[in-house]
Amino acid sequence: MSQSSVRHIRTPLARVRGHGAAHTGTGHFWRQRLTAVANIPLTVAAVIIIVMLLGRNQAAVAQILGTPLVAIVMLLFIVSITVHMRLGMQVIIEDYVHGETAKLILIMANSFFCIAVALASAYGIFKLSFGV
């Protein structure tokens, strides 16, 4: 123990916590994988729903999208993809944008965009489900 504390620069507490230099540990990695796995069946389901709705008029589309099963699947799909894309775009920004100010602004804009897309889509589905 005494030898390892000499050989490692990081404190034993930091090593035990395992949060690394970014202080978030494997949080980003794990959520990225979790949503990636969720995206597979949800994308297949969403594509089936969309194909079912092709060429139908607004009344039919609205009625089918508002049914509980379809609405819940679409909501799950939207939540999963928007969380996933927020993580992915954050990595792209961190890889290519090196100016600290520009990076911070873009990472914030990334969150705003993903949350706005998620809530706008969810609003549409809720409106069709509840008829508000």
Place this chain on the structure above:
Amino acid sequence: MNTMAETKAPAARPLSPHLQIYKPMLTMMMSIVHRVTGAALYFGTLILAWWLLAAASGPNGYAKFAAFSGSIIGRLILLGYTWALIHHMLGGIRHLIWDTGRGLGPIERERFAAANLIGSIALTVLLWIVGLLAMGGPR
């Protein structure tokens, strides 16, 4: 400090090699395409949000979306969106397999890359045939 900076002009050392120095290989192209399709899907979600809001807004709003999705430009964008979605999903499955430590060998990774590309194109074509048939043929 000043004298050092003056006497030592920056040497023309080679920089670390970047993309242009490598021969483009399939695995490398698929890696780039995975990121590009991800970024495209990111902005493509605007179409998804528009479609859902249009459906919720009523017949007039939906007619505007239908005019877009039925136009040639709209169809091309949606075709690209479909391919990007399938390609990114198959690429993602490839990554999840890699996460288990499998499929990283020199032969497997080439096969994976080829399967990713061929699979995404084949599934996109198949899905659009099904979609156009569901709409009652091409219009």
